[in-house]
Amino acid sequence: MKIFKPTQNEYNAQSQQNIYVQAVTSENALQTMAENISIVDNFFKSLPVEKYFYRYAEGKWTPLEVLGHLIDCERILAYRAMCIARGEKQSLPGFEEADYVNATNFNKKSLRSLLLQYKAQRKSTILLFKSFSQRELSRIGLANNWSITPRAIAWIIAGHELHHLNILKERYL
Template sequence: MKKPIENEFPKDKYFSFYIEQIDFQNVIEALMVQKELVINLYKNLSNEQQIYQYAPDKWTPQQILGHITDTERIFGYRALCIARGEKQALPGFDENEYMDASHFNEQSFESLLEQYRLVRESSIALFSSFSEEVASRIGNANGHAVSARALVWMIAGHERHHLNVLKERYNIG
């Protein structure tokens, strides 16, 4: 699936920032590479690293993994709806409210990693089924006109962003 063009997503800083994080020509390939990278990175974390916070009120790597998975579920749902021609506006979400309700640090680390793997594999299967015409369909998510393709690229870019945070702030990766 090729990169979305400018009229497929808003000029909002987050949309373009996430999309520009990916230097692959095909986002499906990026998602497959990222899956292996994330699984290998996370499975080698110690228990202390999993729940480390570099500052008060900052998320732990375990919470980041849960957040990445939740965000992929939400963006993937949006991409599916838009690809199928949904005309209704799709709601936004507040990542901090979701985090407060998640209790990721109290969940099994192994379960969170398995959820990530399963969600990513399901996303890859779904997105691989999108033709370029289907992927370019425009809908409304969080009050913005956006293509299904742009949401798929945002999944990869959002994850890349958090991998960079893990490297820069947690010395992981």
């Protein structure tokens, strides 16, 4: 199944979402998500242990916190996609990503446990998106009071991850 790039009227193209959508260079968000499983796994497994808790500036997240953030965001975005695909009319709530990271201690969790959660969530996300019809992928709903489609959410998930991987490579290695 292919999930083609969304049009700019399927998401808030004036926000960070556009950076994520544009970060995906393939023609299929699901393919990118599937390929990224091994890319993310290999990246974190090759990270020197002393870098797990490194912050390139005060207030910035450690690599383990970034991985936890990716997991949390994907869970939330997949839920939003499911709700919208099912025809939810209510605006789905926003969330403050920094508060979510601060509310748990990803630095006390093992890399192994975080990677297991990441891979399980990613496989679940891919299966969810594969279950959607083209009609469901095209439904417009509201998340944080912004119009969005499940198709756009798939691209945002894939691009969000690529965005953070690039930051990790540039500023942590």
